[in-house]
Amino acid sequence: MLVTQNLNNFTKLIPQQVKLVAVSKTKPISDIQEAYDTGQRNFGENRIQEMVNKYEVLPKDIEWHMIGHLQRNKVKYMAHFVSLIHGVDSFKTLKEIDKQAKKHNRIINCLLQARIAKEETKFGLSFNEIENIIASEELRELKNIKIIGLMGMASFTDDTNQIKNEFNGLNTFFQKLKTQNAELKTLSIGMSGDYKIAIENGSNMIRVGSAIFGARNYIA
Numbered sequence: 001m002l003v004t005q006n007l008n009n010f011t012k013l014i015p016q017q018v019k020l021v022a023v024s025k026t027k028p029i030s031d032i033q034e035a036y037d038t039g040q041r042n043f044g045e046n047r048i049q050e051m052v053n054k055y056e057v058l059p060k061d062i063e064w065h066m067i068g069h070l071q072r073n074k075v076k077y078m079a080h081f082v083s084l085i086h087g088v089d090s091f092k093t094l095k096e097i098d099k100q101a102k103k104h105n106r107i108i109n110c111l112l113q114a115r116i117a118k119e120e121t122k123f124g125l126s127f128n129e130i131e132n133i134i135a136s137e138e139l140r141e142l143k144n145i146k147i148i149g150l151m152g153m154a155s156f157t158d159d160t161n162q163i164k165n166e167f168n169g170l171n172t173f174f175q176k177l178k179t180q181n182a183e184l185k186t187l188s189i190g191m192s193g194d195y196k197i198a199i200e201n202g203s204n205m206i207r208v209g210s211a212i213f214g215a216r217n218y219i220a
Contacts (some may be wrong), residue, residue: 003034014206018199021065023191023209025050031055031213036062044086044207048074052211055081067207069123072096080104086188086207087113089123092131094145101144108144111151111188114173116166118155127173128200134181149186149205150174154194163194164201171202 007022014020023044024032032043036059043049046068055064055078061186063083070085072093079100088094088110101108112133125133133139134147151169154163167189179182191196192205198206 001034003031003213004038006214007035007038007040009210010208014195015199019186019205021067021188021205021207022212023067023207024054024213025068025209027213028208029054032058042083044209048077051082052077065207068153075100076103076207079106079108082108084109084111084148084186086111087123088147089113089115089125091136091138094133094139094142094147098142098145106144109145109146109148111149111186112147114150114170115153116152116154116170118162123127124152130173131177134177146183147185149188150177151188153191154189154198160197163197167194167198167201168204
């Protein structure tokens with residue numbers, strides 16, 4: 001019952017308007033089912049095959065979030081059920097999501113990933129690239145995807161001021177975009193280690209794993 005206890009304790013800490021995505025990557029079906037039985041419905045995975053396997057055996061009212069870096073050639077495996085794709089970092093990826101969503105007569109919600117961290121290893125688009133995609137005529141031709149917001153990952157650092165500045169900068173940009181695009185409603189920033197700073201800086205969706213499920217079981 002540890003997952004239930006952690007989840008109940010954690011949900012008391014976050015504002016009602018903040019959506020919690022329970023990051024269940026590497027976690028067994030039993031842990032996800034326990035979280036589901038507690039009332040959690042949004043789960044995040046970073047490997048498509050793992051997410052597909054879990055989708056097939058777990059309740060179908062779960063909303064599955066793809067939160068990892070997305071390989072275009074694997075979009076087809078989740079296009080029939082994925083609820084939200086975080087971390088879209090190219091127009092080519094949007095085109096592939098649209099193509100696969102059309103095959104299933106679906107509209108797939110997406111977040112554009114902004115590159116706000118200082119590390120070179122982080123994926124993402126510059127603010128200018130995001131503005132260009134959203135304003136493009138090519139985007140309007142994609143009828144089976146919907147960009148509903150932005151996602152970002154802060155630098156991996158103990159410097160809370162740096163994390164705050166990165167989140168705040170993205171929120172400022174997000175608020176600017178919202179004035180021109182009514183469909184942009186989701187700002188997905190914040191994980192187990194920095195979700196409090198993220199919420200203070202405008203996040204309305206956080207991705208939390210270890211605080212709910214315990215230490216990650218890393219797999220190759």
